[in-house]
Amino acid sequence: MKARQAKISRNTKETRITVTLNIDGQGKSSVKTGIPFFDHMLTLFAKHATVNLQLRCRGDLEVDAHHTVEDCGIALGQAFVQALGDKRGIRRYGAGFHPQNPFTGLRQGGTSAETAVDEATAPLAGEAYVPMDECLARCVIDFGGRPHLVWRGLNEFAQKRVAKSEKFQDPSSAFRFGLAREFFQGFANEARCNLHLELLYGDEPHHIVEALFKAFARATDAACRRDPRIAGKLPSTKGKL
Numbered sequence: 001m002k003a004r005q006a007k008i009s010r011n012t013k014e015t016r017i018t019v020t021l022n023i024d025g026q027g028k029s030s031v032k033t034g035i036p037f038f039d040h041m042l043t044l045f046a047k048h049a050t051v052n053l054q055l056r057c058r059g060d061l062e063v064d065a066h067h068t069v070e071d072c073g074i075a076l077g078q079a080f081v082q083a084l085g086d087k088r089g090i091r092r093y094g095a096g097f098h099p100q101n102p103f104t105g106l107r108q109g110g111t112s113a114e115t116a117v118d119e120a121t122a123p124l125a126g127e128a129y130v131p132m133d134e135c136l137a138r139c140v141i142d143f144g145g146r147p148h149l150v151w152r153g154l155n156e157f158a159q160k161r162v163a164k165s166e167k168f169q170d171p172s173s174a175f176r177f178g179l180a181r182e183f184f185q186g187f188a189n190e191a192r193c194n195l196h197l198e199l200l201y202g203d204e205p206h207h208i209v210e211a212l213f214k215a216f217a218r219a220t221d222a223a224c225r226r227d228p229r230i231a232g233k234l235p236s237t238k239g240k241l
């Protein structure tokens with residue numbers, strides 16, 4: 001089957017970005033945004049979504065990290081729209097439902113080789129809950145063509161003061177609290193997906209953002225998977241996604 005790929009180049013007075021994406025990849029990536037912590041997040045996104053991603057951004061970091069982070073979300077969202085194409089045959093919903101939910105937790109077997117391979121490697125729905133030490137994050141996504149971001153459980157962190165020791169230890173502390181949301185908003189707008197991210201609990205900022213990016217990756221992977229039962233068909237009763 002043909003790999004779903006995209007190439008985006010987006011240039012403004014604030015950022016210059018190129019993205020090469022292969023949704024049917026192996027988790028390989030090369031990411032350079034000028035913000036080491038953000039590179040770490042996008043690298044683990046590629047790994048856990050099992051996509052191949054090359055991303056370069058030269059942004060106005062002399063101002064701050066805002067434009068770089070937001071615009072990378074926009075460019076990555078555009079890459080997903082382009083790579084998914086008409087969305088025929090995809091599962092569409094990436095799940096973060098309860099693992100014991102009988103409607104989402106189990107797959108009933110098919111007999112073709114393709115189905116067997118898919119079932120052996122596909123994550124169960126409940127896995128879009130991602131723990132990271134003391135944190136638990138959940139992501140539910142629908143590539144249904146309607147952009148919407150729900151961002152829950154993080155309001156108390158948005159205003160949290162970064163201790164002086166943290167600032168010296170890691171200059172990307174500000175990113176973790178303020179900018180993660182900008183990335184996901186940019187992605188949801190441009191990928192035209194319904195993206196629900198929630199921190200159920202957690203404390204350490206690096207862990208929190210990492211758990212969110214990993215849950216986002218797992219849910220994205222599940223949603224973009226091809227389902228052999230609906231090969232060539234749209235997962236919508238409307239006839240368009």
Ligand SMILES: [Mn+2]
Nearest residue numbers: 040206207210
């Ligand atoms: Mn980490």
